[in-house]
Amino acid sequence: xxxxxxxPWLDGSTLGEHLEESGVSRRSFLEFCTEMAVxxxxxxxxxxxxxxxxxxxxxxxxIWLEMQECTGCVESTIRxxxxxxxxxxxxxxxxxxxxxxxxxAGHAAEKARADSMAKNKGSYVLIVxxxxxxxxxxxxxxxxxxxxxQHLEEAAxxxxxxxxxxxxxxxxxxxxxxxxxxxxxxxxxxxxNKPIINIAGCPPIGDVVTATVVHYLTFGRLPSTDREGRPxxxxxxxxxxxCSRRAHFDAGQYVEVFDDENARxxxxxxxxxxxxxxxxxxxxxxxxxxxxxxxxxxxxxxxxCTEPYFWDTMSPxxxxxxxxxxxxxxxxxxxxxxxxxxxxxxxxxAHAGMTVLHxxxxxxxMKQLPEHxxxxxEDSNNG
Amino acid sequence: xxxGPARPPARLPWFDTRLPRMRGDITWIYLWGAPLRVSHWxxxxxxxxxxxTGLFISFPFWVSAGEASGHFLMGRFRFVHFLAATVxxxxxxxxxxxxxxxxxxxxxxxxxxxxxxxxxxxGAMLKSYLTLDPKIQPHFVGHNPLAQVAYTAIYVGTxxxxxxxxxxxxxxxxxxxxxxxxxxxxxxxxxxxGVRVVHHTVAWLYPIFFSIHIYLAIRAxxxxxxxxxxxxxxxxxxxxxxxxxxxxxxxDHPSVPWHTGEHPTWVKPQ
Ligand code: HEM
Ligand code: HEM
Ligand code: SF4
Ligand code: SF4
Numbered sequence: 001x002x003x004x005x006x007x008p009w010l011d012g013s014t015l016g017e018h019l020e021e022s023g024v025s026r027r028s029f030l031e032f033c034t035e036m037a038v039x040x041x042x043x044x045x046x047x048x049x050x051x052x053x054x055x056x057x058x059x060x061x062x063i064w065l066e067m068q069e070c071t072g073c074v075e076s077t078i079r080x081x082x083x084x085x086x087x088x089x090x091x092x093x094x095x096x097x098x099x100x101x102x103x104x105a106g107h108a109a110e111k112a113r114a115d116s117m118a119k120n121k122g123s124y125v126l127i128v129x130x131x132x133x134x135x136x137x138x139x140x141x142x143x144x145x146x147x148x149x150q151h152l153e154e155a156a157x158x159x160x161x162x163x164x165x166x167x168x169x170x171x172x173x174x175x176x177x178x179x180x181x182x183x184x185x186x187x188x189x190x191x192x193n194k195p196i197i198n199i200a201g202c203p204p205i206g207d208v209v210t211a212t213v214v215h216y217l218t219f220g221r222l223p224s225t226d227r228e229g230r231p232x233x234x235x236x237x238x239x240x241x242x243c244s245r246r247a248h249f250d251a252g253q254y255v256e257v258f259d260d261e262n263a264r265x266x267x268x269x270x271x272x273x274x275x276x277x278x279x280x281x282x283x284x285x286x287x288x289x290x291x292x293x294x295x296x297x298x299x300x301x302x303x304x305c306t307e308p309y310f311w312d313t314m315s316p317x318x319x320x321x322x323x324x325x326x327x328x329x330x331x332x333x334x335x336x337x338x339x340x341x342x343x344x345x346x347x348x349x350a351h352a353g354m355t356v357l358h359x360x361x362x363x364x365x366m367k368q369l370p371e372h373x374x375x376x377x378e379d380s381n382n383g
Numbered sequence: 384x385x386x387g388p389a390r391p392p393a394r395l396p397w398f399d400t401r402l403p404r405m406r407g408d409i410t411w412i413y414l415w416g417a418p419l420r421v422s423h424w425x426x427x428x429x430x431x432x433x434x435x436t437g438l439f440i441s442f443p444f445w446v447s448a449g450e451a452s453g454h455f456l457m458g459r460f461r462f463v464h465f466l467a468a469t470v471x472x473x474x475x476x477x478x479x480x481x482x483x484x485x486x487x488x489x490x491x492x493x494x495x496x497x498x499x500x501x502x503x504x505x506g507a508m509l510k511s512y513l514t515l516d517p518k519i520q521p522h523f524v525g526h527n528p529l530a531q532v533a534y535t536a537i538y539v540g541t542x543x544x545x546x547x548x549x550x551x552x553x554x555x556x557x558x559x560x561x562x563x564x565x566x567x568x569x570x571x572x573x574x575x576x577g578v579r580v581v582h583h584t585v586a587w588l589y590p591i592f593f594s595i596h597i598y599l600a601i602r603a604x605x606x607x608x609x610x611x612x613x614x615x616x617x618x619x620x621x622x623x624x625x626x627x628x629x630x631x632x633x634x635d636h637p638s639v640p641w642h643t644g645e646h647p648t649w650v651k652p653q
Pocket of ligand 4: 246
C-alpha cells in the first residue's frame, strides 16, 4: 500500500466514497482528473467525464505478479516525494497481491492471491513486471515452489487484461540481452490469448502507469496502442521531435565529448550516442519524479529504453549506431567502407595511368594506312 | 547539293597524316532512350548529393557557434538530403517505366546477365582489365555483363536506400503516410537502429561505384573510340560494320548519314 495513512478501499465502495473517507478534497480530485485527461490526450475538457467515471468506479481487483526483475518498475510506479492523489488511485493495484508491497507473506500471501483470483475470475487486471525464464524448465525464477511461468499462466487464465509493466515484462530487458543465459522472454511470448498492453521503459514513468489505469477505469478497456503494444497517448511521438535540445540539433551544435564546453552549453547529444531519433517515449513532456527532470534534460543521452530489446539494439549507449555481429558499426563499417572507396579511387588512378602508358606504346606501333584504303578489320580495331 | 562521284575525304594539312583515324563502314546506332538518359543524369546528380549530405548527417563535423536560433546547418543538410531523395525517387519511377518500355538492353531481363556465356564474358572482361589488353576484350552493343552487374547492384542498393531512408523520414510524423507504409521495415531490420545501420552501411556502395563507373566509362571511350560516354547524352554510339558483338547481331548495316533520318533506330535481337 502506498498510503499507509489512507483508509483501505473497501470492496463494494466506489472510488468517490473511498477518496472522501481518505480526506481528499473535491478540488484536488478534479485537478488530478484534469491532469490525467491531458496526459491521456483527451484534453482538459474531458476532465468532468473522467471524474464521473472514476467516482462511480467500484474497487477493481488487481493482481501484481513480480517475475524475474529488479523491482525498479515498482519503485518508479510508487515513487513520490509527497503522496499524490495518483497514488490513491494506484492504491488499487497493491491490494490483492504484490510481493513487494503487500503486508502478508508466505502461505498467507499465496492463499490471498488464490482466493482473489478464484473470486474475481474473468474480471481482474493482471499487472506483470519482470521476465519469464524458459531455459531448464524455468527454474531460474520460482516462487512458492512453482516456476514463475506456471504462476503467470495461472494468473493470466482468469485475467480480463494484462498490463506488462516495464521492458522486462514485454521484451525481457536486460535478462534477455545477448547471450540471454536464462532464456528470458516477455509475457507476450507466453500468453497469446489476452489483451496485453506494453508500458514500455526501463523503468516506465510512474504517471504513464497511473494514466493507463485511469483509462482502464474510465473506459473499461485498455487504451489504443501502436504496433509494439504501447499506449499511443504516451508513446505516440519520438523523443527527438519533442526534445528541448532539438534546436541545437538543427543548428548543428553538438556535444562532442561529455565534459566539453558544448556539454556545458546544453547542446544536442547526437554525437555522444543519443537514441532520441529512434525512441518513442513521453519523457520530454511528462518527465520524471514529479516533473523534476529527464535524462536528456540532465545531460545524458537517451538510451532508448522504451524500444524493443534495447539492450541489444540500442547499445553501445554512447555511440550513434549499434553493434552488428559483435563489432561497432561506426568504426568497422566506416573503416571498411572508406578503405574500399579510397582503394577504388586509388586503383582507378593507377589503372588509368597504366592504361594510358600502354595505349601510347601500342599506338606508336599502329600501322599508318594509305589514304582511301578499303576498310579492314585492323583499321578500326583500336588497341 | 549535287550528287556526283564520291569525293575524297577532306584533307586537313596536319592532322590527316599524323593522327590515326577510324576508317571503314561506321554507323551510329541509337541505343539509350531519352527516359533512360534523363533518369541516368538525375540519378547521378542526386546520388552524389545524397552521399555527401548523408555523410554529414552521420558525422556532423562542422559545429556552429553561438545561439541556436542563428543557425540551421544540420537542418539544411537534411533538407538537401530529402530534396535529393525526391529526385532519386522521380528518377527511379522513370527507370522502372523504361524497364518495361525500353529496348532489349534497357528492359528488366537485362538486369540479370548471369547466363553461362555471360559468365565467361565477365571473366574475359576482368582479364582484359587486369592485363590492360583491349584485344582480348569481348564486345557488346549494350552494357558488358560485368558493368550490368554493377548497375543492377546500384538499382538494388538504391531501392534499399529509398525504403530505409523513407522509413527513417516517416518517423518524424508518426501515423503519417511514410510512417504507415513502411511500418513493416523496422520489425524486419531489428528496430529503427537496424534500419539506420542498413542505410548507413549501404551508403558506402556509392563512392565505390562512382569512381570505378566514371573511370570505366571514360576508359571505354578512350580505348574503343565508339563515343560511349556521349551515348548517355545523345543516346547512340558508333559501331563498325565488321565488328562482332556478343550480345547482338547487328547484321548488315550500311552507313547512312544521320541527317538523312534513315538511320537504324532498332537493333535485331540475336
Ligand atoms: C556518379 C553517379 C552515376 C551513377 C550512379 C551512374 C549510374 C549508371 C547506371 C545505373 C547505368 C546503367 C543504366 C542502365 O542501363 O540501366 C549507367 C550507365 C552509364 N553511365 Fe553512369 N552513372 C553515374 C555517372 C556517370 C558519369 C559521370 C558518366 C560520364 C562520364 C557516366 C556514363 C555512363 C555511361 C557511358 C553509361 C553506359 C555505359 C555502358 O554502356 O555500359 N555515368 N550509369
Ligand atoms: C541512395 C542514396 C542515399 C545515400 C547514399 C544516403 C546516405 C545517408 C547516410 C550516410 C545517412 C546517415 C545515416 C546515419 O549514420 O545515421 C543518411 C541518413 C538519412 N537518410 Fe539517406 N541516403 C540515401 C538515400 C535516402 C533516401 C532516398 C531517403 C528518403 C527520404 C533518405 C533519408 C534519410 C534520412 C531520413 C536519414 C536520417 C536523417 C536523420 O536522422 O536526421 N536517404 N543517409
Ligand atoms: S524493466 Fe528495467 S526497471 Fe523494470 S523491472 Fe525490468 S530491469 Fe527493472
Ligand atoms: S539530444 Fe537526442 S533527442 Fe534531443 S535533439 Fe539531440 S539527438 Fe535528438
